[in-house]
Amino acid sequence: xxxxSTILATTRRWSPPRGGIVLTLFLASGFAGLxxxxxxxxxxxxxxxxxxxxxxxxxxxxxxxxxxGSFLFGRWVDRxxxxxxxxxIIELGIALSALAVPILLRLADPIYRTLYRDGDPSFAGxxxxxxxxxxxxxxxxxxxxxxxxxxxSKWYGRVHARLGLSLGVLYAVNTFGAVAGCYVxxxxxxxxxxxxxxxxxxxxxxxLVGLVALGLSTMPGLEVEPPPDEPAPTPEPGSDELPSDVTxxxxxxxxxxxxxxxxxxxxxxVTWSRSLVFSFDIFKNTTYAFTAMLTVFLIxxxxxxxxxTLLADRLPEPVRCFSLIQLGIGLTGAFSFxxxxxxxxxxxxxxxxxxxxxxxxxxxxxxxMFIKTGAxxxxxxxxxxxxxxxxxxxxxxxxxxxxxxxxELYSINTVGAIVGALAAGFVLIPALGIPWTLFLLSLTGxxxxxxxxxxxxxxxxxRRHFVIGLSALCVIVLFVRFPFSAQFHKPEPAxxxxxxxxxxxxxxxxxxxxxxxxxxxxxxxxxxxxxxILLTDQKSLAHIPMLFLDNxxxxxxxxxxxxxxxxxxxxxxxxxxxxxVEICRTVVEFWPLLTVSNHGFLGRxxxxxxxxxxxxxxxxLRFSPQRYDIIATDCTDLRYKTNANLYDYEYFRLCRDRxxxxxxxxxxxxxxxxxxxxxxxxxxxxxxxxxxxxxxxxNNEPTHYILLIGPQAPLQIDYRLMSAKxxxxxxxxxxxxxxxDDPDKLLSCYMTDTRALAx
Numbered sequence: 001x002x003x004x005s006t007i008l009a010t011t012r013r014w015s016p017p018r019g020g021i022v023l024t025l026f027l028a029s030g031f032a033g034l035x036x037x038x039x040x041x042x043x044x045x046x047x048x049x050x051x052x053x054x055x056x057x058x059x060x061x062x063x064x065x066x067x068x069g070s071f072l073f074g075r076w077v078d079r080x081x082x083x084x085x086x087x088x089i090i091e092l093g094i095a096l097s098a099l100a101v102p103i104l105l106r107l108a109d110p111i112y113r114t115l116y117r118d119g120d121p122s123f124a125g126x127x128x129x130x131x132x133x134x135x136x137x138x139x140x141x142x143x144x145x146x147x148x149x150x151x152x153s154k155w156y157g158r159v160h161a162r163l164g165l166s167l168g169v170l171y172a173v174n175t176f177g178a179v180a181g182c183y184v185x186x187x188x189x190x191x192x193x194x195x196x197x198x199x200x201x202x203x204x205x206x207x208l209v210g211l212v213a214l215g216l217s218t219m220p221g222l223e224v225e226p227p228p229d230e231p232a233p234t235p236e237p238g239s240d241e242l243p244s245d246v247t248x249x250x251x252x253x254x255x256x257x258x259x260x261x262x263x264x265x266x267x268x269x270v271t272w273s274r275s276l277v278f279s280f281d282i283f284k285n286t287t288y289a290f291t292a293m294l295t296v297f298l299i300x301x302x303x304x305x306x307x308x309t310l311l312a313d314r315l316p317e318p319v320r321c322f323s324l325i326q327l328g329i330g331l332t333g334a335f336s337f338x339x340x341x342x343x344x345x346x347x348x349x350x351x352x353x354x355x356x357x358x359x360x361x362x363x364x365x366x367x368x369m370f371i372k373t374g375a376x377x378x379x380x381x382x383x384x385x386x387x388x389x390x391x392x393x394x395x396x397x398x399x400x401x402x403x404x405x406x407x408e409l410y411s412i413n414t415v416g417a418i419v420g421a422l423a424a425g426f427v428l429i430p431a432l433g434i435p436w437t438l439f440l441l442s443l444t445g446x447x448x449x450x451x452x453x454x455x456x457x458x459x460x461x462x463r464r465h466f467v468i469g470l471s472a473l474c475v476i477v478l479f480v481r482f483p484f485s486a487q488f489h490k491p492e493p494a495x496x497x498x499x500x501x502x503x504x505x506x507x508x509x510x511x512x513x514x515x516x517x518x519x520x521x522x523x524x525x526x527x528x529x530x531x532x533i534l535l536t537d538q539k540s541l542a543h544i545p546m547l548f549l550d551n552x553x554x555x556x557x558x559x560x561x562x563x564x565x566x567x568x569x570x571x572x573x574x575x576x577x578x579x580x581v582e583i584c585r586t587v588v589e590f591w592p593l594l595t596v597s598n599h600g601f602l603g604r605x606x607x608x609x610x611x612x613x614x615x616x617x618x619x620x621l622r623f624s625p626q627r628y629d630i631i632a633t634d635c636t637d638l639r640y641k642t643n644a645n646l647y648d649y650e651y652f653r654l655c656r657d658r659x660x661x662x663x664x665x666x667x668x669x670x671x672x673x674x675x676x677x678x679x680x681x682x683x684x685x686x687x688x689x690x691x692x693x694x695x696x697x698x699n700n701e702p703t704h705y706i707l708l709i710g711p712q713a714p715l716q717i718d719y720r721l722m723s724a725k726x727x728x729x730x731x732x733x734x735x736x737x738x739x740x741d742d743p744d745k746l747l748s749c750y751m752t753d754t755r756a757l758a759x
Contacts, residue, residue: 004435022152023170026170028177028205029209030173030174030175032094032201032209033145035199035205035313038291042129043105044134045618049596060418061137061404062138064142064415065145067415068146068411069142069144069145069147070410070450072417073086073090074147074408077151077407077419078402082154087148087449090218090596091148091206091209091210092146095204097382100301101141104137109623112619115623116624149406149407150410153167156169165313166390168392169306170304179295181292182291183295186295187288187366189201243316245318245319245320245459249320249455251394253455255395255412257326257448258391260416262413262416264333265417266416268325268333268336268420269418270420271428272293273290274429274502275337276289276376278489278523279347279413279522281348282360282365282368289369292358292369296377296381298384299378300384304386305389306385306391307382307386311389312393318393320452320453320463323448324481328707329384329387330442330446330474331442332450333385333445334439336376337435337483337486339375343375344376346372347615348368349371350365350367351364359392360383391740392409430502431478434488434502435484435485446471446474449469464591473583489521491511498593505586506584507522508520508521518594519531526585530597533703533718535597536698539563540698541742542570543746544709545632546575547722547746548556550721554628555575555630556578556580556631556658558581559581559635561634563602564594572731573728575610578609579613582612627658628658629651629659629662631659631665649688652667652687664710664712664715665709667707668705669683669709670705686710692710692753694715694754695751695752699748719747719748722746726741
């Protein structure tokens with residue numbers, strides 16, 4: 001608040017009339033923009049799936065529109081007398097086009113259905129189509145959002161000597177609004193108002209901003225006189241008007257390096273989001289964790305921009321300052337990895353669990369996430385925020401080109417952000433791993449600092465040699481001390497690490513205990529394994545529906561895990577088709593280490609009945625025409641990543657719509673780690689779609705889950721038929737491993753049904 005008060009007090013001396021009101025409007029606009037991003041990502045997840053590829057595609061389309069809008073409108077607005085009126089129209093356009101997004105999403109459904117109907121779409125093909133259609137849906141609102149900064153910069157930046165301050169204020173205020181929008185939407189807004197309600201809040205804000213700005217634009221004295229047609233002055237070293245290090249070469253270098261810094265920033269964000277979850281004990285890899293990380297990231301950008309805004313116009317050597325900022329980002333980015341590895345896991349300031357560890361205290365848990373995230377990434381993001389006012393100070397050389405230059409700066413940075421986000425998620429992390437990715441990003445920042453320093457002609461040789469020597473020393477220290485071989489999943493003293501890989505979607509590991517039992521972990525969450533409880537989990541998801549239904553011939557199992565459920569399904573000769581949808585290909589790669597569970601069936605001659613589909617199951621069920629007698633959902637934890645999406649009303653409806661008339665859905669439901677109200681909510685949601693559901697508890701072991709059985713009609717079990725199936729040699733052998741090869745023993749696992757629950 002002190003920084004904001006200082007900025008507002010300073011702006012009164014040079015800001016245009018009604019500048020404070022316009023800043024408030026731009027704050028609200030930033031709030032609405034991040035609300036839209038959160039909501040659209042969630043809505044598009046329901047359409048395209050929840051994989052990192054789909055989310056990255058949404059991000060690329062969103063930011064591509066921002067880049068296009070800033071580039072086009074920045075070039076156009078410099079010749080307009082009333083940029084404030086244009087800004088008002090843009091805000092009203094954002095409100096109207098945002099309202100149309102849900103409608104446009106539904107219009108795109110037939111295209112996806114055609115892709116799935118005509119054959120299994122390849123990953124590359126799906127990604128390309130998703131990118132094109134997402135860009136088409138979001139093109140108008142995101143292009144208009146991208147136009148707001150250069151258009152308002154043209155109206156707000158009226159004194160050349162204070163351009164760094166004026167344009168930095170705009171950027172900082174808008175980013176602070178984005179911080180608020182991200183936090184409110186992610187933590188409170190959707191829960192309180194729903195997606196539609198928050199969407200209407202964003203639309204109302206944009207409409208209000210547009211109407212107020214339109215009213216202001218009609219007031220006298222608020223127009224901007226267009227400058228005469230004259231070329232922008234060419235900077236000359238040592239001139240009175242420009243700092244000594246601003247030359248034609250350094251201007252171009254800062255411009256392009258600002259684009260590279262955008263790529264580095266988003267690559268850092270993706271890498272941090274993959275690594276920070278290992279320091280969280282609660283809400284690991286949930287929407288809350290991602291929102292906390294994004295909020296801290298934006299706070300750092302806004303705070304850094306706000307501080308540098310006060311200093312940018314007084315910098316005697318802004319290019320040198322820009323180079324030192326890049327050096328600082330490189331060093332603090334590398335240091336962030338050490339914080340994440342060694343410090344953040346122990347920064348649990350508040351007690352977030354009850355004494356018996358059965359209840360989570362929400363506010364303390366969220367506070368701990370913010371503390372750990374802030375300790376790791378606030379300093380580098382603060383420096384990232386400082387770069388914008390300095391880049392404006394260097395690159396905006398004439399009031400006649402304010403809109404154009406700001407638009408080009410914003411667009412090149414945004415294009416860089418797109419490249420960085422996609423490169424980190426698709427290429428760098430899968431190919432190099434998280435430690436090497438962070439090291440490469442750190443080297444990039446240091447290299448930009450060195451190159452800029454070498455090309456500043458007026459810098460004193462001692463300063464040049466100091467920066468180059470410091471950079472070289474830092475690189476040497478990083479090469480010697482950086483934890484390149486660090487692994488986020490470290491085995492306990494009684495465990496042995498058998499396999500570890502940082503894939504594009506998750507970090508997967510297989511660990512073995514002292515008695516030879518193996519567990520498959522995804523982001524340090526156990527999902528499958530070879531101990532008796534986990535084997536019961538996997539086998540029951542196959543045998544219960546196969547034995548209870550009269551003659552099932554097709555099944556879909558959601559999640560490969562260790563491959564145990566798939567193996568158990570294949571023991572039934574009557575099953576003609578088995579599909580397995582797995583969102584993370586890296587999980588499947590570890591099947592050779594879990595043959596006790598899967599019996600190595602993937603390494604033998606392929607079973608023609610079996611198809612492994614790498615896709616998000618929501619997307620697959622929504623668009624595939626295939627119907628099944630059985631759909632079995634094997635989920636790890638409702639709080640983990642997007643697993644809660646496999647327990648909501650829409651998902652259960654998708655399952656029901658893809659069942660045959662006599663089909664059945666089986667859903668794995670954990671008994672621990674959920675609040676009582678959340679557990680009951682999940683049961684009520686399942687009941688709403690399957691009113692005749694039944695609950696089974698596998699009592700052969702002290703299991704930690706129940707099975708929700710959702711038939712299309714009331715469940716009727718044929719005891720004789722079930723006994724006959726159990727006599728099939730392969731089925732009997734598989735269940736005998738767990739002493740469950742007896743029909744009475746299986747039926748004793750019945751717990752209750754809707755009649756008892758309703759009573």
